[in-house]
Structure formats: structure tokens, C-alpha cells
Amino acid sequence: MTQIPDWLRLKKALTVEAERGFQDLQGNQYRFSEFMTLSLGESLAVGTSDHRRRWQSLAQEFALYPQMDQSQRQALIASTRQFLHQFQKDLETPPEPPKTPKTQPLGIREPHSPTSGNIPPLDAPLNSLLEIDRRWTGDALARLGLYTVRDALFYYPRDHxxxxxxxxxxxxxxxxxxxxxxxxxxxxxxxxxxxxxxxxxxxxxxxxxxxxxxxxxxxxxxxxxxxxxxxxxxxxxxxxxxxxxxxxxxxxxxxxxxxxxxxxxxxxxxxxxxxxxxxxxxxYPLTEGVSADIVRKAILAALPAIQHLKDPLPPVIQNQYSLIPLQQALTHLHFPPDQTALSQARRRLIFDEFFYLQLGFLQRRQQQKQIHNSAILATTGELIEQLKKILPFELTNAQKRVINDILNDLNAPIPMNRLVQGDVGSGKTIVAVFAILAAIQSGYQAALMAPTEVLAEQHYRKLVSWFNILYIPIELLTGSTGVRKRREIHSLLETGELPLLVGTHALIEDPIQFRKLGLVVIDEQHRFGVEQRAKLLAKGKSPHVLTMTATPIPRTLALTLHGDLDVSQIDELPPGRQPIQTTVLTTKQRLQAYELIRREIADGRQAYVILPLIEESDKLDARAAVKEHKRLQEVIFPNLKVGLLHGRMNSAEKDEILTQFRDNVIQIIVSTTVIEVGVDVPNATVMMIENAERFGLSQLHQLRGRVGRGSHKSYCLLMNNGKSPDSQQRLAVLEQSQDGFFISEMDLRLRGPGEVLGKRQSGLSDFALASLVEDQDVLNLARNAAEKMILADENLEGFPSLQEELETRYQKMISGSILT
Structure with a gap:
């Protein structure tokens, strides 16, 4: 059931903002405008259609609140207060009873109750039922993967x-x-x-x-x-x-x-x-040559077999969480007598989807904690103390908290399996360095794997600056590493003389052997497949695993994707980081963007111009970048040096361009999203993104993070070529917020998890019914139920049917893809 908004918090927020002069106040977690946008967005399903339209309108207006002047802000807050007052009165006033139509009421009958003498077994072929035309209907159903009566019962409608x-x-x-x-x-x-x-x-x-x-x-x-x-x-x-x-x-x-x-x-x-x-x-989902009537007829014929189904969910859970029995849920999902019955059916089956996934995660997590042959690493020692002395900056409280989480894990015989989420520039790398030094000072080796050569080289350069002072050898292994160097690295790893290796996929593709691998660090871990990560882990004996991502995801997705991991968040930026001034521009304002770039370069700064990735094709991507590079160099900035960077270049070409950009030989770099992560040029102050409407909010936030890395004021210009009002609403989120967690939450609401994460990268199988956006309350209930079940009976020995169902469902849902 949709939750009514928290009137008290909404009214208090509006009152305080008005009393403080409409300044868009900063709260503990969100700015005022961010809080209102999220709170009103959660209320979109509340009330009548007119109410819902008003909720949506207000949420959009508060997304633009930072750009309003004081009088506009005052008017918006006043109208919002009036609406909340009237809406509360509407809720408290009982609705008028509906008028009965004067035409005759419908005499709708329930589907015929099955008779005991004509109930097909669950594993009976669908085309064996009398209602199914064996000659061609059976073949049509097979194209949908429907072969047995059980298949038909669990073929869920996509809508009603x-x-x-x-x-x-x-x-x-x-x-x-x-x-x-x-x-x-x-x-x-x-x-x-x-x-x-x-x-x-x-x-x-x-x-x-x-x-x-x-x-x-x-x-x-x-x-x-x-x-x-x-x-x-x-x-x-x-x-x-x-x-x-x-x-x-x-x-x-x-x-x-x-x-x-x-x-x-x-x-x-x-x-x-x-x-x-x-x-x-x-x-129902259909395919060519299969009509909706065929599928409905098959499912109707299979429905009597529901009596054979056993409900594996223990009655105590059904009662505690107010869930209807499985047989009733399936019947009412396919042919609901009314909306209430349909809602109850969906809730039960959505709960099942989340529950078995969470139960599998938690059971796997418990099994991991029973492994006691992992390296116990010293969390205090000379190397860690030396690092603290040479650091040119003070660690944030968030970094200290996460480092403490990691060192506690490393000091236990159970292998660490922790994910560190941190916004762009939050300082994840130094957190990983503490873990690496704990491994090295305990006599173990460490490996750091990054998804791209650009990012791997960035890590290598940063680590070398610290590790040289500590007299610790470190090497880089990528696809560009020469044969002679590659053999040298292999030899040093096998003898144990090389304590730390940074690299890309080459770390798992090469036949390298570590003498004593104790820690694996994986950056931007969602970009690696499960098999790739497993190959790296197999090079050690139950090594500790630290994964990192600069793409914060909401807690709901973290529970779903990483339910078997411990999650730490670096939710604080280092002091001195300036907010990046972000502006959405139309094509008519392009000359203003070019003028800003000229001014910044005249002051000695540099700029990025980013083009979107088109249909994930390197050729299309490269042609678009080449064409824009030529236009900017010859027409717009003929007196400046404009460089070009894209995915078709080899590593040597990329290195040369990036080196020239770091040295300010190149003032403007035209690139694709190849620079999304790993490029650190503090002198760059302008990020101009063409066709920004084609990007997700989280990706735009990542690109924006390439500037604002120095002491100079920085700018992000989002060129909006889209004609849809939705594109303006989405991009306005970037204008109002620098918080990656808030942005990812809005991205999830606006685009859904498949688009936010990328299905190939997330490895997230589609749920048959559940929505990670709309069913968060059921996910939390399912997680709570799974935790209680594992606590009571870790191996589910007292619930054999539940264990059997778990094995079947868990493997189907993860498809071997979610596990880390």
C-alpha cells in the first residue's frame, strides 16, 4: 500500500526554509530542494489522478528550485503549503459512495472450480490437455518456453x-x-x-x-x-x-x-x-505467431493443477508478513476477481522473488564466514605508520571509518568480502592503500585490477608516488606491456619479490602465478564479469577481497546486487573540494559555452569536450569524435591545440594524448566516455558534454568529476539537444546536486535499474514481477524475513522444501552473474 507522506516533516521543511529567507538550506543529508524533490516524488501514487499530476508538477518545480529567484521560491513554497493543506482535508473527508449504473450489473463468474477427477499433473505436457490443440497450439506455446503445466502456471502476466x-x-x-x-x-x-x-x-x-x-x-x-x-x-x-x-x-x-x-x-x-x-x-509476454488468446486458454486449462502445488514458504512467515498462500496468489495473478485480490497476489509473488534471492545471498555469506584458512593480516605496523606520516593531507572521518572496517576484516581468519562505495573524488584509493600495506607488511602479495588501461595507469602513477617513498616495488601489467617486461613481472611474482601488481584484465589472462596472494582489490567492480573476478581470486588461497566503485547506487540496489557483501560508504568529500558549477544549455547557447572555454584557457586552464557513445559502436563513436575534433580545431579554436581521444586508439596513442594534456601542451581534449574514470588533470576546469540527454545521470556525474580536482573554480556544461520536457527535468538534477548518492537515487527513479547499471555490467536478471523502484518496501520485508530464517536455521535443515525451492530459484535469478 502506498504510504501517505510525512506531513510533519514536509511542513517543517517548508516553514524553516521560509523563515531562513528561501536560501535552499543544507540539511544533514540533502539540501532543501533535494529533500522536497525526493519526498514529493515518493508521493506520486497518492490520491486521485489530479492529485498525482499535482505531486509530479511540484516535484519538477522543486528540481528547478536552485535556479529560481527569491520571489519565485516564495511563490512555490506558498502554493505547496496550500496544496498540502487542501490534500490533507481531502483525505480526511470520506468520499461519496459511487453511483450505481442504471444498466444491469455484470454477472461475472469465477473460473470453473477444478474437479478432482480431471486435474493434470504439474509435469504433464501442455499439449496433452484436452483444451490445447496438439497440432499447432502446442508448437506455438513451445516458442514461449511453455512445455509443461507447471511452466504455464508460473508464466506471469506482464500487465493487467x-x-x-x-x-x-x-x-x-x-x-x-x-x-x-x-x-x-x-x-x-x-x-x-x-x-x-x-x-x-x-x-x-x-x-x-x-x-x-x-x-x-x-x-x-x-x-x-x-x-x-x-x-x-x-x-x-x-x-x-x-x-x-x-x-x-x-x-x-x-x-x-x-x-x-x-x-x-x-x-x-x-x-x-x-x-x-x-x-x-x-x-502476457508474446512472440510472433503466438496470440494472447492461445496463452490465456493454455493457462486456464492448467489452472486446476494448482491444487498439486506445495507452498514452500513456512506458515509462520506467511502469517507474520500477511502473505496469501501460493496457490491463491497464482490463481488471482492470472485471473483476479478484483483489484484487491490482484494486489495481494502480486505482493506475495514479489515477496517470493526478493526473499529467495536474499536468502541465497545470506546463506552464501554465512558459508563464507565459515572459511577459516584466509590470511590474518597485521593491521598495525611500520608501513602503515610511515604512510600516515607521508600523507600530504588529513583523512576524512568517512575514510577513517571505512579504513577501520577494512582493517577489522583483515585481522580475522574469515576472508574479507567488502564493497566500498564512494563518490567521485571521495578518496577511495588511499583507503585501498591501507589494505594493501596491511597485506605487504604481513608477508603477502596484493593485486589491484581496474577495467581500463587509462584507469590502471592512473592508479599506478598515484601508488608509485607513495610506494617509492616506502621503498616498496610495484609494477603495471596491461595489454600494452611488452613481452620482456611481462616475463620479468611473472618471475618477480613467483619468487615473491614483487609485493604489488596493478593491472587490467591482463592480470587474469596472463598465466601469472603469485607466490602468496593475500589481498585482491577490484576497482569499478561492476565492469567485470563474475568469471573474470573468480579467475583472479583463484590465483590465491581464499584471499581477502576489497571491491570499489565510484558509481554509488541506492541501498535498494546494493541489497539486491551485493547481498552477500559487506558495504561501506565514503559519504564525505575531502576538505577544499569546490562544488562544480553545472549549467544546462541549449544549442542556441553554444557560443556562450565556447566563450567560457576561451576565458578559462586564457587564464591557463584546460577543457574537455565529450561526445556520447552511439549504439556502443567504436566506429560510430570514433567518427563522431573525429568530425567534432576537426570542426573545433579548424573553425572554433584555430589558435589553440585541440587533442582527440577515443576507443579505437591503441594504448600508446592514448598515453601520448593524455601526457600532452597533463603537460598543458593540449588545451582542449575531444573525447568519448573513455575518460569517464581514471583521468586526473587538476588544471582542467571545463567539462562540456554534447547531447547530454543521451547519458544517464550517474554517468554525467562521473564525467563531471573529471574537473574540479584542483584549486580553481570549475564548470560543467550540459548541452541539451533533446526536445522532451523530461530531458530538462533529468538534467536539472545535475544542476541542483553534487551528491552522487542523491543523483543515483533520482537516476533509478527516472530510468530504472537496467538503464542505470547497464544490464551487461550489472548482471542483474530481470525479475518476473518485482520492480526495484516501486517495490522497495517488499524488498525490505523480504530481506528481514530472510535474515530471521538464516538466524534460526542457517542450513534450512528443518525446511527441506524451502531449501529445494531456494536452490532452484536462486540459480535462476542470479544466472551465475550477481555473485562476486
Whole structure:
């Protein structure tokens, strides 16, 4: 059930902001405008459709609050207060009882109850059921992966259409799904004069409030046969009572139902026999050549077998979390009698999806903690103390907290499996260095793996500056490393003379052997596949694992993707980091962007110009960058040095360009997202991103993090070529916030987890029903239930059916992809 907003917090926030002069106050976690945007966004499902539109409008307005002047801010807060007051009154006023339609009520009957003598077994082939046409329907269902009765029962609808609401013709509203009942005034079936392969059935239906024309369309030469058309007309005789269900649409002829389902009733009060008309209709995923009717018919035929299903979820959990039985949930998901039954069914089955995934994660985590052959690393020692002395900066409280988490893990015989989330520039690398030194001073080796050569080289340069002072050898291994150097690294690793190796995929692709690997650090870990990570871990004996990401994800996704990991967050930026002034510009303001770049370069600074990755094609990507580079160099900035960087370049070419950029030989670098992570040029102060509407918010935040790394004021210019209002709303989030966690939360709400993470990178299988955005409350309940279950019976020995279901579901859901 949707939660009503916390009125007290909303009103207090509005009051304090007004009292303090509309300054967009900074709270403990969010700015005022960020808090209001999130709070109002969570309320979008509350109230009537008018209320929901107003919630959405207010959320969009508060996203633009930082750009408003004081009078605009004052007006927005005043109107929001008025709306909250009125909405609260509306909630407290009981609604008027709905008016009963004067037409006869629908006589909808439940699906026939199965008889004990005709219940197919769960593993029976679908085409063995009498209702299934063995000749071709069985083959069509097989194309959807439906072979057995069990397959059909667990083939969930992707949506439902509510035809249960009956209205009079005069009450029809464009966009609603309804059922109407009336008398047939005329019926004709004919071939379209514009398309000789299209037949049209035209039915005129009238009730006491009005008249409507309904059309159904039949494509194919078979239906243009005049005999077929005449027989079809006879099915809808004039004067008969008919029920029709469909989506209300308005066209040039007026209001109609879009390709409706129509059924003749025995009498004005007669019952509807169809499983489509006047009901909540399930909509299933289909493929070419398989109609919705075929799937519904198969599932209806399989439904009696639900009696064979055993519910593996213990009754104590069902009772504690108010969950209906599995058999009832499946029945009502496929053919719900009403919206309440459908909501209860979805809640139970969504709970199951989350519960088994979390149960698998927690069981795996417990098993990891039983491994006691991992290296116990000294968390105090000479190297760590020396590092503290040579650091030219003071660690933040967040860094100290995370370092403490890591050192506590390393001091235990159980292998560490920790994820460190930190915003751009939060200082994750130095946190990893403390872990690396703990391994080295304990006599072990460490490996740091990064997804790209640019990022690996960036780590190497940073670590060398510290490790040379500590007299610790360190080497870099990438695809560009020469054969002779590669052999030297292999030899030093095998003898133990090389304590730390930084590299890319080459660390796992090379036949290298560590003498005593105790710690593995993986940066931007979501960019590596499970097999790649496992290969690196296999080069040691239960080494400790520290993974890092500069792409913060909301807690909901962290629980789902990393349920078997301990998660630490560096939620504080080092002192002195200046906020980056971010501005959304249209193509008409491009000259202003170029003028800012010229001013900054005249002051000795440098700039990036980023182009979007198009269809993940290096060729398209490179051509776009090459064309823009030529235009900027020859037309816009002919007196400056403009460099080019893209994914088709080899490592030597990339190194040369980046070196020239670091040395300020190149003032402007035109690049693709190859520079998203790993490039650290403190003198660069302008980040101009073309077609910013094509990027996700989190990726834009990552790109923005390439500037603002020095002591100079920095700028991020988001060029919005999109015409949609949504693109302006999305990009406004970047204007108002520098908080990566807030931005990722908004990205998740606006685009969903598949787009935010990238499905290939996240390894997240699609849930059949659950939504990580809309079902966070159920996820939290499922996580809580799974924790209690593991605490009570870690190996589920007392629940064999639950353990069996877990093994089946967990493997399907992770597909071997989520595990780290």
C-alpha cells in the first residue's frame, strides 16, 4: 500500500526554509530542494489522478528550485503549503459512495472450480490437455518456453487491463479501460475500400445515455470472404444485448473503444461467459505467431493443477508478513476477481522473488564466514605508520571509518568480502592503500585490477608516488606491456619479490602465478564479469577481497546486487573540494559555452569536450569524435591545440594524448566516455558534454568529476539537444546536486535499474514481477524475513522444501552473474 507522506516533516521543511529567507538550506543529508524533490516524488501514487499530476508538477518545480529567484521560491513554497493543506482535508473527508449504473450489473463468474477427477499433473505436457490443440497450439506455446503445466502456471502476466468497471456510454473518458452494456442497433461486416486484405466489423451499440460505434479489424485474405463476413454479422443480431470491453479512444468520429471484445448476453442481466469481457484481463509476454488468446486458454486449462502445488514458504512467515498462500496468489495473478485480490497476489509473488534471492545471498555469506584458512593480516605496523606520516593531507572521518572496517576484516581468519562505495573524488584509493600495506607488511602479495588501461595507469602513477617513498616495488601489467617486461613481472611474482601488481584484465589472462596472494582489490567492480573476478581470486588461497566503485547506487540496489557483501560508504568529500558549477544549455547557447572555454584557457586552464557513445559502436563513436575534433580545431579554436581521444586508439596513442594534456601542451581534449574514470588533470576546469540527454545521470556525474580536482573554480556544461520536457527535468538534477548518492537515487527513479547499471555490467536478471523502484518496501520485508530464517536455521535443515525451492530459484535469478 502506498504510504501517505510525512506531513510533519514536509511542513517543517517548508516553514524553516521560509523563515531562513528561501536560501535552499543544507540539511544533514540533502539540501532543501533535494529533500522536497525526493519526498514529493515518493508521493506520486497518492490520491486521485489530479492529485498525482499535482505531486509530479511540484516535484519538477522543486528540481528547478536552485535556479529560481527569491520571489519565485516564495511563490512555490506558498502554493505547496496550500496544496498540502487542501490534500490533507481531502483525505480526511470520506468520499461519496459511487453511483450505481442504471444498466444491469455484470454477472461475472469465477473460473470453473477444478474437479478432482480431471486435474493434470504439474509435469504433464501442455499439449496433452484436452483444451490445447496438439497440432499447432502446442508448437506455438513451445516458442514461449511453455512445455509443461507447471511452466504455464508460473508464466506471469506482464500487465493487467481492468475491464471490470462498468459505465454508461455517456460516461466514457478517453484513456480509461471499461465495459459497457447496450442494445445492438446495427451491425455490418465489410472489406475496407482502402485495403483489400482488411475486413471491418462495425457494431452500433446504444444504451439509455447514448450511442457508440465499435469497430473490430481482421487482417488477411481469409476474412475478406463474403461468406465469412455474413456469418460474422449474424453473431451480432439487431436488438440483442451485448457487453463490450476496451480502451476508450477519441477519434474523428467521436468516442469509441479500441478494437473491443464484444459478447452477446442471454438477457440484460445475463452473465458474461467470456474470460476477457468485464474482467481484469491478464496481458502476457508474446512472440510472433503466438496470440494472447492461445496463452490465456493454455493457462486456464492448467489452472486446476494448482491444487498439486506445495507452498514452500513456512506458515509462520506467511502469517507474520500477511502473505496469501501460493496457490491463491497464482490463481488471482492470472485471473483476479478484483483489484484487491490482484494486489495481494502480486505482493506475495514479489515477496517470493526478493526473499529467495536474499536468502541465497545470506546463506552464501554465512558459508563464507565459515572459511577459516584466509590470511590474518597485521593491521598495525611500520608501513602503515610511515604512510600516515607521508600523507600530504588529513583523512576524512568517512575514510577513517571505512579504513577501520577494512582493517577489522583483515585481522580475522574469515576472508574479507567488502564493497566500498564512494563518490567521485571521495578518496577511495588511499583507503585501498591501507589494505594493501596491511597485506605487504604481513608477508603477502596484493593485486589491484581496474577495467581500463587509462584507469590502471592512473592508479599506478598515484601508488608509485607513495610506494617509492616506502621503498616498496610495484609494477603495471596491461595489454600494452611488452613481452620482456611481462616475463620479468611473472618471475618477480613467483619468487615473491614483487609485493604489488596493478593491472587490467591482463592480470587474469596472463598465466601469472603469485607466490602468496593475500589481498585482491577490484576497482569499478561492476565492469567485470563474475568469471573474470573468480579467475583472479583463484590465483590465491581464499584471499581477502576489497571491491570499489565510484558509481554509488541506492541501498535498494546494493541489497539486491551485493547481498552477500559487506558495504561501506565514503559519504564525505575531502576538505577544499569546490562544488562544480553545472549549467544546462541549449544549442542556441553554444557560443556562450565556447566563450567560457576561451576565458578559462586564457587564464591557463584546460577543457574537455565529450561526445556520447552511439549504439556502443567504436566506429560510430570514433567518427563522431573525429568530425567534432576537426570542426573545433579548424573553425572554433584555430589558435589553440585541440587533442582527440577515443576507443579505437591503441594504448600508446592514448598515453601520448593524455601526457600532452597533463603537460598543458593540449588545451582542449575531444573525447568519448573513455575518460569517464581514471583521468586526473587538476588544471582542467571545463567539462562540456554534447547531447547530454543521451547519458544517464550517474554517468554525467562521473564525467563531471573529471574537473574540479584542483584549486580553481570549475564548470560543467550540459548541452541539451533533446526536445522532451523530461530531458530538462533529468538534467536539472545535475544542476541542483553534487551528491552522487542523491543523483543515483533520482537516476533509478527516472530510468530504472537496467538503464542505470547497464544490464551487461550489472548482471542483474530481470525479475518476473518485482520492480526495484516501486517495490522497495517488499524488498525490505523480504530481506528481514530472510535474515530471521538464516538466524534460526542457517542450513534450512528443518525446511527441506524451502531449501529445494531456494536452490532452484536462486540459480535462476542470479544466472551465475550477481555473485562476486
Amino acid at each position: 487491463i481492468d475491464y471490470a468497471r462498468q459505465v454508461n456510454i455517456a460516461q466514457l473518458v478517453d484513456g480509461e479501460t471499461v465495459t459497457i452494456i447496450g442494445t445492438i442497433k446495427s451491425c455490418s461486416c465489410f472489406t475496407s475500400p482502402k485495403n483489400k486484405k482488411l475486413s471491418i466489423l462495425n457494431v452500433q451499440l446504444r444504451d439509455r445515455t447514448g450511442q457508440i460505434r465499435l469497430n473490430r479489424f481482421f487482417h488477411g485474405a481469409y476474412f475478406t470472404n463474403r461468406g465469412w463476413q455474413k456469418r460474422h454479422e449474424l453473431q451480432y443480431p439487431v436488438g440483442a444485448i451485448a457487453a463490450a470491453s476496451g480502451l476508450v479512444k477519441k477519434n474523428k468520429y467521436g468516442i469509441t473503444l479500441d478494437n473491443p471484445e464484444i459478447e452477446i448476453l442471454d438477457s440484460p442481466g445475463g452473465s458474461i461467459e467470456s474470460h476477457k469481457i468485464g474482467r481484469i484481463l491478464p496481458v
